[in-house]
Every structure is written in structure tokens, then in C-alpha cells.
Amino acid sequence: MNFNDNLPIYIQIMNLLTKRIILGELKGGEKLPSVRELSTELKVNPNTIQRSYQELEREGIVFTQRGMGTFVSEDRAVLNELKQNRASNIIMHFIQDMNSLGFGKDEIIELIKDMAKEAK
Amino acid sequence: MANIAEIKGLTKLYNRKKALNNVTLDLESGKIYGMLGPNGSGKTSLIKILSGILRESSGEVLIDGHKPGVHTKSVVAYLPDRNFLYKWMSIQDAVNLFKDFYGDFDEYRAYELLDFMKLDRNMKTTELSKGMMEKLNLTLILSRKAKLYILDEPIAGVDPVARDQILNAIINNYDGESTMLITTHLVRDMENIFDDVIFLKDGEVRLIGNAESLRAEKEKSIDEIYKQIFGE
Amino acid sequence: MGKYIKYEIKGSYKFILGIIAILIIATTAIQLDGFYNLANGFDSFLTVGIPLIIILGAMITAFFYIVGSFRKELYEDRGYLTFSLPLSGKQILGSKLIVAALWFFLLGISVVIYNAGLAMLFYAKDGYPMMKEFLKILWSKDVRSFIILSTISSITTLVMIYFSIALSRVTIKNKKIGGFWFVIFLAMNSLYGFIGVMLNRAFPYYFDFANWNMMKSSEMNPVSSLAMSGSPVITGGFTGSIYYGIASLALTIIVGVGLFYGTSYLIEKRIDL
Numbered sequence: 001m002n003f004n005d006n007l008p009i010y011i012q013i014m015n016l017l018t019k020r021i022i023l024g025e026l027k028g029g030e031k032l033p034s035v036r037e038l039s040t041e042l043k044v045n046p047n048t049i050q051r052s053y054q055e056l057e058r059e060g061i062v063f064t065q066r067g068m069g070t071f072v073s074e075d076r077a078v079l080n081e082l083k084q085n086r087a088s089n090i091i092m093h094f095i096q097d098m099n100s101l102g103f104g105k106d107e108i109i110e111l112i113k114d115m116a117k118e119a120k
Numbered sequence: 121m122a123n124i125a126e127i128k129g130l131t132k133l134y135n136r137k138k139a140l141n142n143v144t145l146d147l148e149s150g151k152i153y154g155m156l157g158p159n160g161s162g163k164t165s166l167i168k169i170l171s172g173i174l175r176e177s178s179g180e181v182l183i184d185g186h187k188p189g190v191h192t193k194s195v196v197a198y199l200p201d202r203n204f205l206y207k208w209m210s211i212q213d214a215v216n217l218f219k220d221f222y223g224d225f226d227e228y229r230a231y232e233l234l235d236f237m238k239l240d241r242n243m244k245t246t247e248l249s250k251g252m253m254e255k256l257n258l259t260l261i262l263s264r265k266a267k268l269y270i271l272d273e274p275i276a277g278v279d280p281v282a283r284d285q286i287l288n289a290i291i292n293n294y295d296g297e298s299t300m301l302i303t304t305h306l307v308r309d310m311e312n313i314f315d316d317v318i319f320l321k322d323g324e325v326r327l328i329g330n331a332e333s334l335r336a337e338k339e340k341s342i343d344e345i346y347k348q349i350f351g352e
Numbered sequence: 353m354g355k356y357i358k359y360e361i362k363g364s365y366k367f368i369l370g371i372i373a374i375l376i377i378a379t380t381a382i383q384l385d386g387f388y389n390l391a392n393g394f395d396s397f398l399t400v401g402i403p404l405i406i407i408l409g410a411m412i413t414a415f416f417y418i419v420g421s422f423r424k425e426l427y428e429d430r431g432y433l434t435f436s437l438p439l440s441g442k443q444i445l446g447s448k449l450i451v452a453a454l455w456f457f458l459l460g461i462s463v464v465i466y467n468a469g470l471a472m473l474f475y476a477k478d479g480y481p482m483m484k485e486f487l488k489i490l491w492s493k494d495v496r497s498f499i500i501l502s503t504i505s506s507i508t509t510l511v512m513i514y515f516s517i518a519l520s521r522v523t524i525k526n527k528k529i530g531g532f533w534f535v536i537f538l539a540m541n542s543l544y545g546f547i548g549v550m551l552n553r554a555f556p557y558y559f560d561f562a563n564w565n566m567m568k569s570s571e572m573n574p575v576s577s578l579a580m581s582g583s584p585v586i587t588g589g590f591t592g593s594i595y596y597g598i599a600s601l602a603l604t605i606i607v608g609v610g611l612f613y614g615t616s617y618l619i620e621k622r623i624d625l
Binding site for chain 2: 358359362363366429430431432435436437438439440620621622623624
Binding site for chain 1: 151152284287288291292294296312313314315331332333335336339340341
């Protein structure tokens, strides 16, 4: 995996895992790879992976069961919120990019409507 | 957390030149340290002093509470940047030697690692390529349950496959209690395995800190911070 | 320390066995020549001279190999292993000395025994009594004490060589002037010899270990005793006994022990690889 330069690695790993959860690669209730497994896979210090898991747990996205490992939350509300957050993020970026190309709010909406029709 | 190594006012002179200038540094247990700096920055001198094969000119070094000597050599696992095995040895001889001299050496772990590295025990050490040699030396070092591992340029000059095997071996064998001190020129390849980084320049500690904090604070990778410090 | 001795032996036994093989072949040639000449009555330089040169060469090679193995620890990459083992300088040096002594002994003994056996075979008629006579001489008090005392003196010399190598490594970092140790050794050895002579002159008592007999050098028969004033060893008297200068012998032991500690200190506390 290539890491972005200007973000702490643990945040990038959190992003990676939430992406996997949103995409359904990791389903609600599914076990995350162990710290050691992920650490080997990504070639990242185990302490860093541990920190990502702790932060994800603090945000309620995953939970730990003693001696069993770390699991993806089964709470639909949490997962939906994740999805919503992700969607807002993508749209915010998109709007910023379009703005920089000189498109206004209404123009963007028009363009999207047209594109959506054509795609049908 | 307890310190495995305490370095106070360490200076090493070669003739008049200062290879190390008043270095003060503690290494905590349970951390992987990256020691970064160009050639001549004093990395190797510091490592050799910790390993007990070089003497300081002044200052003090304590490892596991002892000055470098017989005791510290029994708790420090040192991977030099060169082929240090005796030329007459086979891989098996080298394993036997480590088993004989180091009480913390785990023979079975060594055989597992040799398999993982795809090394044949019957090969002579003189028949090995640079990459195989590096893998063998690392196997021997990581098969010890040492308190302090010192790895000098563990991935220098090896191909990408061997590099991945070596990185995996380091991560898999890191138990979270011992300390690792790793030097490398290939900052980009290794920076993600460091807890803390130490930048050495002209024999002095230029910057030291938690790798993640430094990334957050400077909004740069360790590799870029390295280039910034040493590119001046 | 026993473990380190094991690895010292493992590292050098092939070479030493090779030297022994060469010595055995060369001495066999000389013996064959002697046997053949006895039968036919003529002589040849080729069959005696060349093997003699080979024997000399092999002994010198073995000597430099053993000395060189110590030098390699200080100058080559293998030192990174040796000096990161949890061993003290005394243990490393002691092991090296023990193995060196072992090899010199083995070289000497195997060649002597082999040749005695070979001679017995050649001159089978009177071989057995000859062998018995030979062994009697070999096991005489004189020869035994000679072997023990020359071992002591050889070990002191070897320690002095090791000390010179370690000192030159510690003082001069440059590999190219590696031969500097020899200058140190020559200077030390001359000084040691000189002091020995001066001590023997100041305290002129000599001891014959075979007969447990002490004598003052002035009391010895000046005609039959073969020595300069102050010489560390006097072979003398009608008995052929060997007298050792007490003062110089004490000096040998003191210098040997002192340099052992000195060298151990250098390789443990002053080594810069």
C-alpha cells in the first residue's frame, strides 16, 4: 500500500478500513485481521495498527471482544452514518473541483441531471 | 516505560574528528527506533559502541543497567552491515554457534525463519549471494530473544523480494517488549515500521520524536523530513 | 570458553591436518632416502634437501597461519562476530593460546611418532629395541623438563606476538601499516632478552629441573658448560643436564602472564572495530 505523505499512518489505515467497510469488503460483525496480520500485510509497525484499531473503536465503528479479536460494528446506524460521511466527503471534493473549473451551483446540478439521463 | 539503553554525553573522536558529539539519548523498551542520517553522521559509531565493539572517547552508555561488556553482549543482538560469519561455516554451523553462545537463542525459530527465507541449512556461507547473506544474518539475530536488537542497514543492497521478506521477518518477530534500533538509507521503504525516529547529523542528534507526531506536525512523511534536514 | 575453543579448532583443523600431511610425506621421503642409501651407499641432495626445505616451509606456514588467525580477528569482518559474543578478552585470548599450543604440540608429536614408527618398520631387525631406546630418551627427565620449559617460553613468545598485534591495531588504525606489529614485537623481544641476561648476571643461579639441583653459574665447569654470561639456558657438565636461569625463567613467566592480561585488556577495552 502506498501511503499519503502528509497524514499520520494510523489515520490512513483508519480510512483504509472504513473504506473496506463501506464497500462491503468487511461486513457488519466480521472479524478484522489481527494487528500482526495487518501489520505484515501493510509493512507497518504493529503499534500503529493498534492505534488505528483503538481510534476506530472509540468512534464506534469496531468493537473488541476479549481474546477474540476486533469486529466490525453491527449497528446499522453507525454504518449508515459512515456511508453518509463518505458520500458528503466525495461530494464536497467534487463541488470544490467543479468550482475551480468555473461552474456555479446551478450549472453543476444541471450537468449532473443531464449526465444521469444519458447514463440511463 | 523502562529504558533499555541510556546514553549520556557520548563523544567519539577519531584523531581530532568528532564522529559523535555529546549525544544524549534514551531508548525505551518496546519501541522500534529508526536512526537516520547520511554516511558520516555517526550512526555506525553509535551502533558499534552500543554493541561493545567500539569504545567511547567520553560520556557514558548503560544497556540494561550495565556498561558495554560481556553482560550487554548477551542481551544485545547486533546485525552488522557486513558479512560477519566465519568463512568456514555452513548455515548449520552458524546456527550452532548462536545456540552455543546465546542463551536467548531459539533454534526452532531459526529453522522456521530459514524456511521462510528459503535458505538451505547445508549451504556454505561463502556460497551465498548478498541478499541471502543478509537474510541469514537477520535470521540468526531475530532468532534470539534479545532485549535490544541493533540492525545496521538491514535492507541495503537486496532485491525487492528479499526486502519484503526481511521487513516481514522484522515485523513478525518483533514482540512488543524488546527494543529495536534500525539504521537505513532507504527511509521510504522502512519509515512505516518505526515508532520513533532519530535524525543524526554531524555526530549530533538533530531531531528526535514519535514518527506519527512528526508526520502530523510537519504534514510530511519521514522521508520528506529527512530530505529537508539533510538536503540543506 | 570451552565452546570458543571448539570453534577455534573447527576453523583451523583442516589446515593443520594438511600441514601434518605435508610433513609426513616430506619426512617419509627423507627416511626412504636414508634407507636406500644405507643399502646402496650413495647420497642425493634432491631427496633430502627438498623435503627439508618443505618441512621448514610447512612449519613456518603453520606458525604464520596461527599468528594470522589472531590478526584476522582484529582486521577482518569476522571480528564483528567474535567481539560481539558474550566472552571476555581473557576467554578469547586464552582459547586462542590453548588451540595454538595444541596445534604445535600435535604437529610435533605426530611427526616424531610417525617417524619413529617408520624407522622401526625400515630397520625391523633391530627396530624394537631402537624404538624402546628412543622412547626412553623421549621420556627422560631432561627431555620432559625441556618440553615443559620450552612450552612456557613459546607461550610467552606467542603472547608477546599477540600483544604486539593488538597494540599496533589499537594505536595505528591504518590497515596498510599492519606489519608494524613486527617492529613492536622485535623491540619488545630484544628488551625482554636483554633484561633476562641482566637479571641472570645479577642473580646468577641456575636450576636443573631433571635432577632438581641448583647451581651458581660460577660453580659450573667453564670448559664443559656451553654458555655466555647471563644466558637463560646453560647446557653443561658431563651429565649433559640443562640448567635454566632462575631469574630469566621468572621473568618469562611474569612477562607471559603480564602480557596475557595486557592483551586481554586491549582486545576487550580498547578495541575499535
